[in-house]
Amino acid sequence: MLQPQEYFLLPGALKFSKSPMEITTLLGSCVSVCLWDSRLKQGGMNHYMMPYWNGSGLASPKYGNIAIDKLIKVLLSNGSRREDLVAKVFGGAALLNTSDCVFNIGKRNIEIQHRMLLDEDIVVIAKSLGGDKGRKLIYNTNTGVVKMKFVQKTNIT
Numbered sequence: 001m002l003q004p005q006e007y008f009l010l011p012g013a014l015k016f017s018k019s020p021m022e023i024t025t026l027l028g029s030c031v032s033v034c035l036w037d038s039r040l041k042q043g044g045m046n047h048y049m050m051p052y053w054n055g056s057g058l059a060s061p062k063y064g065n066i067a068i069d070k071l072i073k074v075l076l077s078n079g080s081r082r083e084d085l086v087a088k089v090f091g092g093a094a095l096l097n098t099s100d101c102v103f104n105i106g107k108r109n110i111e112i113q114h115r116m117l118l119d120e121d122i123v124v125i126a127k128s129l130g131g132d133k134g135r136k137l138i139y140n141t142n143t144g145v146v147k148m149k150f151v152q153k154t155n156i157t
Contacts, residue, residue, distance in 0.1 A: 004140060009047050012062030016044030016074045020142035026151065027091035027135045029106035031064065033113055034088040034137075035071055035122070036144035037080040043141035046071045050105065051112040064112035072120060088126040088146050089113050090135050095153070106130065 004020035011030055015023050023045045025032055036043035046067035053063035061067035075085060092110035110129045117124055126146065128135065134151035 004142060009045055011047050011049050012060060014044060014046035014061045014067055014071050014074070016042070016071070016078065017141045018042045018078060020140070023137075023139045023141065025137050027137065028093050028095045029091070029109060031089065031091035031106075031109040031113055031129075032137060033068055033071060033117070034090075034139045034144075034146055035075055035085050036088070036141070037075060037084045038086070038144065039081070039084045040079055041142050042075070042078065042080065043139070043144060044071050044074055045137075045139050045141075048109065051108040064109055065116065068113060068116045068120075072122070082121065085122050086144070087113075087117050087122050087124045088139075088144075089117075089124055090128050090137055090146070090148060092129045093131050093133055093135070095132065095134060 004022045007023050009015050009023050009025040025047045030049050032047045034045045048064040048067040049062045051064045053059050053066050059066050092106035094106050138147045
């Protein structure tokens with residue numbers, strides 16, 4: 001069996017692979033949607049930072065509504081059928097006691113994925129959302145398996 005390639009996904013990006021790949025990312029208030037096609041054994045992950053693109057500047061995948069739409073389109077353009085896609089979603093933590101609570105970024109990031117995946121008829125088969133801890137993800141695009149562990153905040157002195 002081939003050893004999967006490894007790829008680190010930065011915030012505001014997405015990655016798709018037809019060949020076996022392990023995509024790793026770290027999440028706080030950001031959210032990642034992992035889409036997998038069980039028929040073609042291919043998948044992709046996004047990592048968005050804010051829920052909505054406001055229409056000014058570049059429509060980049062750092063916004064949930066852009067990132068989710070682009071990820072779905074990438075899979076469909078690579079032979080996936082909508083009915084073969086399943087999702088696993090992670091993130092949306094409230095890590096900060098100040099601005100995150102005021103703007104509810106994590107909560108709003110969670111809401112956009114829920115709404116969009118529901119509208120797109122893509123079933124969410126696993127999720128770990130909210131809370132107050134970050135997450136580290138490793139997603140295998142060949143098997144659809146996502147390994148997740150919580151990440152504790154540490155103070156550096």
